Amino acid sequence: MTDKELDPALQKIVAAQATGEDEEDIEIPGWWVERLHAGYRQMLKIDKLLYDSKTKEQRIRVFENPTFGRVLTLDDILQTTERDEFIYHEMMAHVPMLAHGAAHSVLIIGGGDGGVLREVVKYRAVGRIVQVEIDAEVIEFSKTYLPMISDGAFDDPRYELVVADGARYVAEAEETFDVIIVDSTDPVGPGVVLFSEEFYRNCKARLAEGGVIVTQNGVPFTQADELVHTMSVFRKLFVDHTCYTACVPGYAGGALAIGWGTNDTELRAVPLEVLKRRYEAEKLKTRYYTPEVHKAAFALPKYIKDLIP
Template sequence: MTDWVHEALHRDYAQSLRVDEVLYDSETAHQRLRVFTNGTFGRVLTLDDVVQTTEGDNFIYHEMMTHVPILAHGAARRVLIIGGGDGGMAREVLRHASIDHVTMVEIDAGVVDFSKQYLPMLSQGAFDDPRLRLVIDDGAAFLRTTTDRFDVIVVDSTDPIGPGEVLFTDTFYGHAKRALTKDGILVTQNGVPFMQGDELTNTMRAFKALFGDWGCYLATIPTYAGGPMAFGWGTDGQGRAVPLDTLADRFASAGIETGYYTPEVHKAAFALPFYVRRLMP
């Protein structure tokens, strides 16, 4: 199957994507980075054959990690993105005219340059927005030393393997909590709980100790295999209790167009099936 990419992230489950055309393929002693086109998903970025993002379905992931906390907060002005070098997360945050400043901390400048060249449809000009401050640094180191405070922090991490592992520690979450404003909201990427339950449990254990309101919400992203993805949620504010009609008003006032997010989906995403509830500490 030379015209297919076989992803084997999970021990007992795998998915495959057809490769129509290879646009970039670089293999080092440490990893293999590829961009190829697929008839359904458009341009696909893989790292060691594990899908990182696609042109076709990235909107689900990026919308749910940004619009949920921003609209739940209701008065967010300053946002921090840890990771997100492809620019998709910044794209969605900056759709909100109410956001005054976005700091994006990406460990590898090459990821940003690469994404601008091969995946420009993800950032859609976000890197040129004057409200965006791009910091090339380790996200954990940045949070450990920053004196800035943020209304929303979005941790757009890879899986907890290699460089991404530090972004799943209790210490990291503690530093993130310190960098939040009084009613600030932290959201994190926490994998597919059906396949990666320990990842969610470990994060929720840390959130339970840190936040008055903690938990997760779900969204289904086709190329993140194995079921719906979980996003960690932590705040000492009232963000999750915001009623549907208030969310609808805020969404209408924002004047943004979405492909997945709606106020109704926002509220429903926090309704967890029992197999996910059982992962909570």
């Protein structure tokens, strides 16, 4: 699409905004527009639309982009891309797993693309991995359209899929887990409940002694309320509550925050040399995560640190 073709579409949006009309439904041919934040838009060129289907839960789309490769969106909010997914998934999985050091059971809530699962199955000591996904179609189409993300992890014999609401699962389950990874969407639509205080309290009840929970908490620069809320609840629930960050290019607005909650204060303080030994013992192959990055990720910029009560 040329600049001359793009200009009329943008002019429509500007005109709608000027008259107070709703510009949410204005399409820009050949482009995907993320309207997650008020007054801020992210656009990605659609070279080829591979999948577009609206389930009873959400609208799922996959398309190819010249910069990010294959792109997955849910309800027109970017979830992951082929080019940068490794950053998000490695930091969501390896930070809690290597900090714990002896996890035998892992609960993944969400994460239908299989990226977090792909990293968790690398740990030989893990005997059970439960993934709770509200929409089974997300997993099925991820296997078809984004197989490079799960990389065969769905076939691991330790893996168990539960198709259910994550909030209901942690409220009703009885077993506990060493590590809980909440790989949720943003607090929009079905994802809202996964940011509630009740959900977090029930997650704590599912943590084994010495366990740790990590949560997707958006980009603090544009979604400060999301992190403030989670950290306010974590302050009530955990002795050690904070977040760490990762820079994921596809997530507009700056560094991504990943919430951290545990009652074992030793986990965040694991020495660098110990993390290195654990990393090498697992023979991990990563593209973003390193033990040094692990330690540095908890050193927060002041604007983020100020959001943590």
